[in-house]
Amino acid sequence: MKKSQIKKWLYPLAVASLVMLSACGGGAQPAGTSGGGSTGGEQPAGQAQPAAESSKEPIKVGAIFSLTGANSPLGVPEKQAVELLLKEINEAGGVDGRPVEIIFEDDKSDNTEAVKAIKKLVSKDKIVAVLGSSGSGPSLGMAEFAAAEKLPMISMAAADQVTNPVRAGIFKTPHTDVHGTKRIFKYLQEKGITKIATLNDSNPYGSGWTQQIQKYAPEYGITIVAEEKYGTKDPSMSSQLTKIKGTDAQALIVAGTNPAPATIVKEAKQLNLGIPIISSHGSANSKFLELVGDAGEGVLMVAGKLLVPDQVDANDPQAAIIKKFVDGYKAAYNAEPDGFAGYGYDGLNLLVEGLKQAGGDASKLGEVLEKVNYVGVTGEFKFSAEDHNGLTEDSMIMVEVKDGKFQLLK
Incomplete structure (x- = not known):
């Protein structure tokens, strides 16, 4: 048309x-x-x-x-x-x-x-x-x-x-979650990362990300070695992170909206997870920075250009x-x-x-x-x-x- x-x-x-x-x-x-x-x-x-x-x-x-x-x-x-x-x-x-x-x-x-x-x-x-x-x-x-x-x-x-x-x-x-997934996978390809873990909200937003990650991972040569989820109101995700730490994942993708992603980042640091954390655009705002504090240093995120207007x-x-x-x-x-x-x-x-x-x-x-x-x-x-x-x-x-x-x- x-x-x-x-x-x-x-x-x-x-x-x-x-x-x-x-x-x-x-x-x-x-x-x-x-x-x-x-x-x-x-x-x-x-x-x-x-x-x-x-x-x-x-x-x-x-x-x-x-x-x-x-x-x-x-x-x-x-x-x-x-x-x-x-x-x-x-x-x-x-x-x-x-x-x-x-x-x-x-x-x-x-x-x-x-x-x-x-x-x-x-x-x-x-x-x-x-x-x-x-x-x-x-x-x-x-x-x-x-x-x-x-x-x-x-x-x-x-x-x-x-x-x-x-x-x-x-x-x-x-x-969409399709756009975000593809953009993250493109970055992972550039860095030579082939094994990932996911920790996503169980709500429709996080579930959508889980589906798209599963769908497009083979296309980008990526293997999902751990797939965890959490409830939107869960106060802690340390048990899921402990499971992920026991795998050979090279990066962790987190899909959800605040405050959970900030909690995940802080708990991952406490557990010395030791791999890059990449967040979805669901937490791409100043609230994330406020909640995560110093633990957020080095966290990666996919987002629109408005997040960094200057x-x-x-x-x-x-x-x-x-x-x-x-x-x-x-x-x-x-x-x-x-x-x-x-x-x-x-x-x-x-x-x-x-x-x-x-x-x-x-x-x-x-x-x-x-x-x-x-x-x-x-x-x-x-x-x-x-x-x-x-x-x-x-x-x-x-x-x-x-x-x-x-x-x-x-």
């Missing part, structure tokens, strides 16, 4: 290039959540973000994020990025003069709560599209309902199953939009955005661009997005009828924790 190239975004301060304007942040109010990072003057979950004054009927969009619970380090920055961009969109006239109204819901990092939230948004709030959720489990439940209702949805979850197999109207912005090559197609987004986010929240904030930012931008191209008709959104090429902070999206994620492993990088910071691994 022939793809159309987005020419530019119609927001203030836009440059004439293939990148859209990121949030400028001037006068923006910080996002409100009950899951951390709140700074006052906010909208609680379930309350619509006010739209710019307009005589035209607003376009109602739902946004279900994990604002409390285990996935709140993901959901809070996603909501902040969406609120920042929403203000800019409406100040620029919304979609064909219609303001965009977003109704936020907190799924509490729970699969059942996510499904309850999307059902409420459809039946009570009459939304025409939805963003979310932050986690793979909640997103899978939402996607099943959204597909049945023919409700356009853009997820912020990494599991490949969210968009594979393809379902009409269901898209996602994060790199180290992105100036000639990279993403460089300009990453800089604009980071500057706007820092001005609004006095904090560095992470990849999760980027997922929310790209999600809303894609949704609004799709609505503009569809003339405000949400029923055409899925068909329109399949033709979109978009340079975002997460990567260069090239959607098609066969690919509703549109990214490749080439948009991911390897980083290393050095002196308590993420550094691009060269």
